[in-house]
Amino acid sequence: MKIQELQEEVDQWITTIGVRYFNEMTNMAILTEEVGELARIMSRTYGEQSFKKEVTEEEKKEMLADEMADVLWVLTCLANQTGVDLEKAVKNNILKKTNRDFDRHKNNSKLL
Secondary structure, eight states, rough: OOHHHHHHHHHHHHHHOOOOOOOHHHHEEEEEEHHHHHHHHHHHHHHOOOOOOOOOOHHHHHHHHHHHHHHHHHHHHHHHHOOOHHHHOOOOOHHHHHHHHHTTTOOGGGGG
């Protein structure tokens, strides 16, 4: 799925099943909440925290995927609400990073 298709599909879902978008500030708070939920799973999967109950590797993978999708969903809602073309924004961001960091990481002794 292309990013533009994602934006269209989210908009279609919001305007039919979801009734309407939450306002931008509510969605910003929801995005923060979803990032926190992703951080919780990351800290338990890759960090030093532990899960409250036994979790299989497959369950960890499913939880990570679900939380990442939640973050992408709300970010897409915010883009739709604010008129941001995420596909264009990502392409521009990659170009910016490429121009800015072309040799930066290759010359970073910490990464070698």
